[in-house]
Amino acid sequence: MRLYVTPASPWVRRVRVAILELGIQDRFEFVQTKWPHAWGTRTVVPHPEFMGDTPVARIPALVTADFTLTDSHSICDYLNGEFGNFRLLARDGVARWRALATISVANAIIEAQISRRAELLRSDSERSSDFIAKMRDRQLRCFEALEKQVQGFGTEFDLAQITTAVACGYDDWRYGNDWRGVAPKLATWFDAVSQRPSLQATRPAETPQS
Numbered sequence: 001m002r003l004y005v006t007p008a009s010p011w012v013r014r015v016r017v018a019i020l021e022l023g024i025q026d027r028f029e030f031v032q033t034k035w036p037h038a039w040g041t042r043t044v045v046p047h048p049e050f051m052g053d054t055p056v057a058r059i060p061a062l063v064t065a066d067f068t069l070t071d072s073h074s075i076c077d078y079l080n081g082e083f084g085n086f087r088l089l090a091r092d093g094v095a096r097w098r099a100l101a102t103i104s105v106a107n108a109i110i111e112a113q114i115s116r117r118a119e120l121l122r123s124d125s126e127r128s129s130d131f132i133a134k135m136r137d138r139q140l141r142c143f144e145a146l147e148k149q150v151q152g153f154g155t156e157f158d159l160a161q162i163t164t165a166v167a168c169g170y171d172d173w174r175y176g177n178d179w180r181g182v183a184p185k186l187a188t189w190f191d192a193v194s195q196r197p198s199l200q201a202t203r204p205a206e207t208p209q210s
Contacts, residue, residue, distance in 0.1 A: 002029045002063040003075075004050055007205040010110045010170040011072040012060045017162050018076050020198035022084045033059055034208045073107075076159055088159040102149055102160040105142050109167040112138040117174065139171065140182050147183035157196065165193050173204045 003019075005012045019025050033050060054061040056070040062078070069075045080088040090096040116135035119127060146164055153161055168190040171179050180187040193199065 001027055001065075002031055002053070004031045004033050004053070004059050004061040004063075006033050006035065006059055006207045007202075008207040009059055010113065010166045010204070013169070013202045013204060014072045014110075014163055014166045015060045015062075015075050015079070016202045017166065017198045018079050018084075018088060018159065020201060021088065021157060021162065022079060024079070024083050027083075032208065080159065087156070088162070098152075099158060099160040102146070103163050105145050105149075106160070106163040106167045109139050109142045109146075110163075110170065112136075112142070113167070113170050113174065136175075139175075140179060142167075143171075143179040143183040143186065147186045150183075150186045150189050153189065157193065161193065165190055165199060169194065169199065170204060 003015065005016065007013075016030075019028065031050075033047070050061070051057060053063045054068050054070050058070060060070075060072055060075055062069045062075045069078060076088070080086055081091075089099055112135040116132055116139075119132050119135070122128075164186075168179070168186065171177075177187075
């Protein structure tokens with residue numbers, strides 16, 4: 001299977017951490033993509049092979065012999081069911097819905113982080129400080145919500161915890177540590193789990209420029 005990646009994307013990191021936690025990295029060819037900073041403000045044309053594999057033109061994208069999955073949610077669902085025996089996310093029942101409740105909040109953080117980043121890539125004359133502030137406020141509200149859930153995290157490093165850790169790590173890397181002030185228990189938890197090999201191996205870095 002072929003997985004298109006880049007080190008800056010929290011969505012990519014979420015998938016890569018899941019792969020490492022399941023111990024199935026040998027099943028994948030990891031293809032590094034390159035993106036200009038203009039991705040945040042206008043259509044860019046990536047490598048033709050990438051465009052041929054996924055007209056959605058976003059990452060992560062997983063190409064299998066039978067189909068292509070073009071977002072981290074469907075990719076993680078596929079990995080969990082096909083290779084993880086539903087270890088990362090319960091197949092059904094209350095445990096599944098509780099995990100998805102946490103995932104939805106962590107996903108909202110990542111979505112706000114990416115939207116904020118795209119806006120910051122605009123020129124000074126085009127940039128909306130109000131929109132940037134709105135995304136930052138959304139991030140902090142969601143971190144506060146996760147602060148109330150962290151004591152309920154189990155011993156299994158599941159998809160809810162993976163997604164939460166990725167959101168925390170991206171904020172630390174891209175925006176500083178202001179989230180830690182509203183979620184100190186979450187910060188303590190993150191500092192501990194960030195030592196896991198899967199998170200150490202996927203620490204964010206700037207995307208190579210095309």
